[in-house]
Amino acid sequence: MFFHFILIFLLISNSIQNIFKYNLFHHSHPSEPKKPSNPIVIIPGDAGSRLRANLTGKPSTVHIFCDKTTKDYFDLWLNLELFSPLIIDCWADNMRLEFNVTTGMAQELEVVLPPSRLRTMQRSFTSSALLFPSPKLWGPNETFVITPRKNYSLSNIEDFFTDIEFPQGLEQWKSESPSLIIDPPGVKVYCIYGSEVKTPEQYIWYHNWLFPDYQPYLR
Incomplete structure (x- = not known):
């Protein structure tokens, strides 16, 4: 058990170091001149959204450190930090759908926000x-x-x-x-x-x- 804990700690530490290196070497400053690079492919909606969510009580989680409830709303956007081993599983579990054999449709988490509350965002x-x-x-x-x-x-x-x-x-x-x-x-x-x-x-x-x-x- 102790060996498994050390292994998980090393994997997470290594991922955080890689994220820091990525931000350090790939971050551009406004004063830097633009250079020709590869084409950019934009995939709308991939890796979450700018909406925020609040976990009110999940029956189960994929890992012991994944939250079942949250005190406040959190961003659904997939940050680089969430690519860490095991942590990515928490995000994927929050975003997954479940197939309902009764209705024959995939069912997401229950939405309690009235459509009119999204009006400002949609009109933008x-x-x-x-x-x-x-x-x-x-x-x-x-x-x-x-x-x-x-x-x-x-x-x-x-x-x-x-x-x-x-x-x-x-x-x-x-x-x-x-x-x-x-x-x-x-x-x-x-x-x-x-x-x-x-x-x-x-x-x-x-x-x-x-x-x-x-x-x-x-x-």
């Missing part, structure tokens, strides 16, 4: 403006949002952004909408898509008190 993603109806594909009177009080289309899209208290979204939409190119590219294109995957065309709030803070019904 300017790429979301590309998901709004484009004048190149939608008619001016095609309704995309339905509420008991008012319906919204491209003809009154300004009212939509005003009513959801997001005027900046209108400017994002104006900026991104003209950049949509639907002309044939002139080269062979391979499209990979799913079958029987419904694309929402309308968002419906059946009650005024639901709009816009609660999830709509999709049609």
